Amino acid sequence: MTATRRLVIVGGGHMGLAIIRGLLGGPAGPELVVVERSAARRELLAELDGLTVVAHLDLADGDFVVLAVPPQVFAEFADAERHRFTPGTPVLSVMAGLTAETIATALGTTQVVRSIPNTPSEVFQGMSVYHAGPQVSAETTAQAEALLGVIGRVLRVDREELVDDATAICGGGPAFVSYIVDAFCQFAAARGFGEAAGREMAVQVFGGTATLIAESGKPPMQLCHEVMTPNGTTERGIAAFDAAGLKGSILTALTAAAQRSRELARPHGPGCAVG
Ligand SMILES: NC(=O)c1ccc[n+]([C@@H]2O[C@H](COP(=O)([O-])OP(=O)(O)OC[C@H]3O[C@@H](n4cnc5c(N)ncnc54)[C@H](OP(=O)(O)O)[C@@H]3O)[C@@H](O)[C@H]2O)c1
Structure with a gap:
C-alpha cells in the first residue's frame, strides 16, 4: 500500500x-x-x-x-x-x-x-x-x-455473482449469528442468570465452537453428533430444531439475503438502487 x-x-x-x-x-x-x-x-x-x-x-x-x-x-x-x-x-x-x-x-x-x-x-x-x-x-x-x-x-x-452469495454469508452473517446469540441470552435471562453471565456463556460457546470447528477441521455435523449422546439432552434439543425446520429457515434466510443483493443491482428493481 x-x-x-x-x-x-x-x-x-x-x-x-x-x-x-x-x-x-x-x-x-x-x-x-x-x-x-x-x-x-x-x-x-x-x-x-x-x-x-x-x-x-x-x-x-x-x-x-x-x-x-x-x-x-x-x-x-x-x-x-x-x-x-x-x-x-x-x-x-x-x-x-x-x-x-x-x-x-x-x-x-x-x-x-x-x-x-x-x-x-x-x-x-x-x-x-x-x-x-x-x-x-x-x-x-x-x-x-x-x-x-x-x-x-x-x-x-x-465469478462476481459469488459476491452476492457472500453478501448473505459474510456481510449479513454477523447479524444472523447475533440474532441466534440473543436467543441464548434470552434463555439464560429467563432461567435467572444475570445479563453479564448469560452474555459470557453465549459468547464463549459461539466463539469456542467456531475455534473448535476451525482447529479440528472436522465437519460441523460431526462435531454436532459428538455432543449428541443417544437419548440425551442435546439430542432432544436438536430434535426440537428439526421439528421446527430451523436449518430450512436458515437456508431460506440466506437465499433471501443473496436474492436481495441481486435485486439491488437492478436499475429499476425493488429499492431502485441505481438510476
Ligand atoms: N453494515 C454492514 O454490516 C455491512 C456489511 C457489508 C457491506 N455493507 C455495505 O456498506 C455500506 C454502508 O452500510 P452501513 O451499514 O455502514 O450504512 P450506514 O450505517 O447507513 O452508513 C452509511 C453512511 O454513509 C453516509 N452517506 C450517505 N451518502 C453519502 C455521501 N454522498 N457522501 C458521504 N457520506 C454519505 C450516510 O449519511 P446519512 O445518514 O446522512 O445518509 C451514513 O452515515 C452499504 O453499501 C452496505 O451495503 C454493510
Missing part, C-alpha cells in the same frame, strides 16, 4: 466505521480520510485519532477510494462526484448488490474492485470476499486485498 497517497473512505456509517477502526488499530498505512455527509456522524468520527474527517469528497492523484455509502444513494453520489474520478482511479466498493460494471460506468473508472466485508472487521476478525475483473490492474487488486487483509481474512472469487 506504499504507493497509495491517501485512503479515502466515503461513508462513515456502521461498515465504514468498522473498517476505519480496524485500519487505525493496524499497522501504520497511508493517511486515512473519511467523507461523511451526516454532521452528527462526523462529530463521532472526529473523536478518532489519526483520521481526517471531511464533509465533501476531494480526490487527488494516488488516492485510493473505498465506497461505503448505502447502495440506494450511490446513483445520486455518482451523479454529483463523477467529475472527480479519472479512468484510473482505484476504487474498492463494499456496497451490497451493486456490480463492478455499474460502479465503473457511473464513476468513469475502470479500476473497481467489488467486495463484501463485515462488521467484525472492527476487531480484526473480518471476513471479506472480493472480485476483481480482468480490467482491474494487478496493483489495484493488490491494494484492495492488502486493505481488506488488515481487517481480517480475505477470499478472492473468480
Whole structure:
C-alpha cells in the first residue's frame, strides 16, 4: 500500500466505521480520510485519532477510494462526484448488490474492485470476499486485498455473482449469528442468570465452537453428533430444531439475503438502487 497517497473512505456509517477502526488499530498505512455527509456522524468520527474527517469528497492523484455509502444513494453520489474520478482511479466498493460494471460506468473508472466485508472487521476478525475483473490492474487488486487483509481474512472469487452469495454469508452473517446469540441470552435471562453471565456463556460457546470447528477441521455435523449422546439432552434439543425446520429457515434466510443483493443491482428493481 506504499504507493497509495491517501485512503479515502466515503461513508462513515456502521461498515465504514468498522473498517476505519480496524485500519487505525493496524499497522501504520497511508493517511486515512473519511467523507461523511451526516454532521452528527462526523462529530463521532472526529473523536478518532489519526483520521481526517471531511464533509465533501476531494480526490487527488494516488488516492485510493473505498465506497461505503448505502447502495440506494450511490446513483445520486455518482451523479454529483463523477467529475472527480479519472479512468484510473482505484476504487474498492463494499456496497451490497451493486456490480463492478455499474460502479465503473457511473464513476468513469475502470479500476473497481467489488467486495463484501463485515462488521467484525472492527476487531480484526473480518471476513471479506472480493472480485476483481480482468480490467482491474494487478496493483489495484493488490491494494484492495492488502486493505481488506488488515481487517481480517480475505477470499478472492473468480465469478462476481459469488459476491452476492457472500453478501448473505459474510456481510449479513454477523447479524444472523447475533440474532441466534440473543436467543441464548434470552434463555439464560429467563432461567435467572444475570445479563453479564448469560452474555459470557453465549459468547464463549459461539466463539469456542467456531475455534473448535476451525482447529479440528472436522465437519460441523460431526462435531454436532459428538455432543449428541443417544437419548440425551442435546439430542432432544436438536430434535426440537428439526421439528421446527430451523436449518430450512436458515437456508431460506440466506437465499433471501443473496436474492436481495441481486435485486439491488437492478436499475429499476425493488429499492431502485441505481438510476
Ligand atoms: N453494515 C454492514 O454490516 C455491512 C456489511 C457489508 C457491506 N455493507 C455495505 O456498506 C455500506 C454502508 O452500510 P452501513 O451499514 O455502514 O450504512 P450506514 O450505517 O447507513 O452508513 C452509511 C453512511 O454513509 C453516509 N452517506 C450517505 N451518502 C453519502 C455521501 N454522498 N457522501 C458521504 N457520506 C454519505 C450516510 O449519511 P446519512 O445518514 O446522512 O445518509 C451514513 O452515515 C452499504 O453499501 C452496505 O451495503 C454493510
